[in-house]
Amino acid sequence: MPDDLNWAIGGEAGDGIDSTGKIFAQALSRAGRHVFTSKDFASRIRGGYTAYKVRTGAEPVESVVDRLDILIALTERTIEENMDELHEGSFIIYDDERSTMRDVEIPDEMIGLPVPLKRLAEEAGGAIMRNVVALGAACEVAGFPIENLDEALEKRFGSKGQAIVENNETAARLGREYVEEEFDYDYPYELICTDEDYVLLNGDQAIGMGAIAAGCRFYAGYPITPATEVMEYLTGRIEQFGGTVVQAEDELAAINLALGGARAGARSMTATSGPGIDLMTETFGLVATSETPLVIVDVMRSGPSTGMPTKQEQGDLNMLLHGGHGEVPRFVLAPTTVAECFHKTIEAFNLAEKYQIPVYLTSDLSLAVTEQTYPPEEFDMDEVEVERGKVVDEESIADWQNENEQFQPHFPTADGVSPRAFPGTSGGAHMTTGLEHDALGRRTEDPEVRVEQVDKRDRKVDTARERENFDYREFGNPEADTLVISWGSNEGAMTEALTLLEDDGYDVRFISVPYIFPRPDLSEEIDASETTIVVECNANGPFADLIEHDTLTRVERINKYTGVRFKADELAAEVKDVLAETGEVAQ
Amino acid sequence: MSAFSAIGEEEEIESEDFTPGTEPQPTWCPGCGDFGVLKALKQAMPEVGRSPEETLLVTGIGCSGKLSSYFESYGYHSIHGRSLPVARAAKLANPELEVIAAGGDGDGYGIGGNHFIHTARENHDMTYIVFNNEIFGLTKGQTSPTSPKGHKSKTQPHGSAKSPLRPLSLSLAAGSSYVARTAAVNPNQAKEIITEAIEHDGFAHVDFLTQCPTWNKDAKHYVPYTDVQDSDEYDFDVTDRREAGQMMYEVESKLYEGEVLTGRFYRDDPRPSYSEEKQAIGEMPDQPVAEQYFDEDHQWDRSYDELLDLHK
Secondary structure (H helix, E strand, C coil), X not given: CCCCEEEEEEEECCCCHHHHHHHHHHHHHHCCCEEEEEEECCCCCCCCEEEEEEEEECCCCCCCCCCEEEEEECCHHHHHHCCCCEEEEEEEEXXXXXXXXXXXXXXXXXXXXXXXXXXXXXXXXXXXXXXXXXXXXXXXXXXXXXXXXXXXXXXXXXXXXXXXXXXXXXXXXXXXXXXXXXXXXXXXXXXXXXXXXXXXXXXXXXXXXXXXXXCEEEEEECCCCCCHHXXXXXXXXXXXXXXXXXXXXXXXXXXXXXHHHHHHCCEEEEEECHHHHHHHHHHHHHHHHCCCCEEEEEXXXXXXXXXXXXXXXXXXXXXXXXXXXXXXXXXXXXXXXXHHHHHHHHHHHHHHHHHCCEEEEEEEHHHHHCEEEEXXXXXXXXXXXXXXXXXXXXXXXXXHECCCCCECCCCCCCCCCCCECCCCCCCCCCEEECCCECCCCCECCCHHHHHHHHHHHHHHHHHHHHHCCCCCEEEECCCCCEEEEEEHHHHHHHHHHHHHHHHXXXXXXXXXXXXXXXXXXXXXXXXXXXXXXXXXXXXXXXXXXXHHHHHCCCCEEEECCCCCCCCHHHHHHHHHHHHHHCCCCCC | CCCCCCCCCXXXXXXXXXXXXXXXXXXXXXXXXXXXXXXXHHHHHHHHCCCXXXXXEEECCCHHHHHHHHCCCEEEECCCCCHHHHHHXXXXXXXXXXXXXXXEHHHHHHHCHHHHHHHHHHCCCEEEEEEECCCEXXXXXXXXXXXXXXXXXXXXXXXXXXXXXXXXXXXXXXXXXXXXXXXXXXXXHHHHHHHHHHHCCCEEEEEEECCCCCCCCCXXXXXXXXXXXXXXXXXXXCCCHHHHHHHHHHHHHHHCCCCEEEEEEEECCCCCCHHHHHHHCCCCCCCCHHHHCCCCCCCCCCCHHHXXXXXX
16 A cells, blocks of 8 residues: 555635645644645635645655645636646545535546535534545545544644534544545555654744744844745744844845844844845845845745746846845855755854855745655754854954054954954944945045955955855765756755656766855866756756856756746656757666 | 943043044035034933943934944944934844934935834834935935925926925824934034933934035024024924924924924823833843843753744
8 A cells, every 4th residue: 555645635715725734734744754745826815726735655755746646626626727646546525515516527537535525514513614524534535544633633723722623623533434434445545654753844934943043033024925934933933032023114124124133243134035135135235345144035936026926936046146236245055955944044144153244045935835844853953053253242352453442343354254343342332334444444445455355355255165065965876977956945856856767767966056155166076977957946047057157067957937846757857858868868 | 241341331421432533534514514413412422321332323325424434433334224224123132222323314214214214103212313404415416305395406407396305294103202303503402402312212303404505505594593492482292292293394394484493393201112012012032132142141942842842
């Protein structure tokens, strides 16, 4: 019996799709199963197709659903939208007593399970519980013991009182029993439960948790899809750790607030998406030239302009690397998985403070909406080190004063990093400005000082290259002739594609890069390969351009800009196509 | 040891402490009203008893923005229109700092207008000084948000078609809990008002009339001036929003008729500041955020497990 299962619930926005899906995902996680979730949704509160998809296995799962075994369809459109993923023998649970679903035709090769969701929900205490009835029905099909739902229902409805929880438990059981009694199919699934104790979280939450673990105690933001959940996560939690969240009037204010918090001495962060970065780019230059440590999160979505706000894209790379007038260094980090969102956030804070530089941390919509299970040890917060860099106090400040006892916040040190004194430090009074400035922070247009300060700021990048390990993650066969490179969230789909390629006799090396700047030099790796393919979720391949620029070698490209992330099977097929075109069929 | 060793230290504070060690040659024009702001601020500081090292002055862009170059303190010269969010966040992160923001009328009422409205609305405990010279000085005399209707400049050769912005009324409507107007030509009142503004617990907005002799008007255009509190002609209650609003409207209109009215126009002392409001609902810790990093007893790892438990 297969232990892997792909499950989805779909309907109209406002149908409670998200919370129902989450209950199922949580139940699976609590039962010691790995989960990887994804969402199809539109930018509206009600109306329009939306779906919550869960892939579950006893082993870790790293990629989205590419076939659907069980679909709860609250609308006919849900079936139409998922025809590509439904297959022979897929089970479709639907309410045939619902007026809009009465005439639904289930394709011949699939199995329809008409369940009177609303009627059974009313029996349990209210029509509002029809999705939970469907969950119960799905449990029967999936071979997943219904008791596992109870804890998740308690978590979801506990605040509404025990009676509501019990009604929901009854509703789930009515759904399960109905399927058991009314249908006589041979369900080929049996979801094995384990004693493992997993945590379930998405990329935005992992960034928020990473920020708290890293000692971030000041957050300013303005709501924007798909970054809002970072702020929602921190609100109510960061306070328990002595921090605060400020909702700004706009993104211009958000980054300036974060900047003010950082100047005053707090570890500070803001998060937004591309349109917010557009606005924040104004202040980015000030942050960089005043050498203020700041973490700026860009959860990318499809652009340009308002673009497709609820769709996936990795289109902001060049803006993050080059945005803003003039020349000033910044670091750009791109976590490749949900867990890496946590780890890279912590790293971003340390890099920001050690080098007194703005750090862009860029994830994307796929990471933001994907909930994934991990063992709790993955997020070991006792291991986190907070490195604040060259912060001076009353005693050490004398080392950084000039002959007139003036503090020198932009002293051109050998490593490019100057001392930092927070307002309130004795002996540290100084000014800083977005104007070009001297070591004291006073404006200057002196050509020698100008060159000295530009060089000093650039030198921080050289220092970081020497001291840090801007490395990549590697998968597959390191000796393979075919090299696939990607950045950011494509890692999961590509690692699964590797398995599919391997099954078909293709030998592939895969390098997943979490550092955009400074980034690893891939010259040797590319020299050693016959064919290099760069995979990214955008139209023009900005990362492929960077690789070509770095290595003076042309690469092949796989780009997707439909607004939907890569799937493993589709990536495997595309890699095969590229190899066929370039004559490098590896079989 | 706290990094904030200067805060709360007992010391004699003198006006001259706020003159930078190596004093840069001011680039303000002779006769510029901006000198009046600098002087008033330097004189106010000993009155409020805060030292340069306890003070953060955040400025915007324009002639006014140069204030931080000529005033000894922690200074942050930000970009055009953005001084307020930088300043108010610094105050939130370290409430023990004395935080002052300053900028011009273009900076505060034009490009930074949204921040002005929202900082007032939130009533941050800080002082905001707007150098109101009714013109863009540094870029050589273009029409600004407070330039009078019909004002001719290179950007408005036929005279401005816009009525000037009413900064005091806007401030009141937005939520400032202290609103005053003073003028560079009246140094005694300026010092008193700046002192009051700094001492005020909440967002104190001072519209500071600074003559621009190069592009606009010289000092004599602001003379005579009237202090409404000293005048028998004006009788209103500064704590009454409606009366204050009426008075402001009159003051704003009269400026463009050549009558300079200054003074305190509104104050709402009981109104809690944003930090107080946030603390009251548990959204902000009692211990200053910035201090925690230097507090050896601070429990960084407290309840990280609870954080993870939320995801189970």
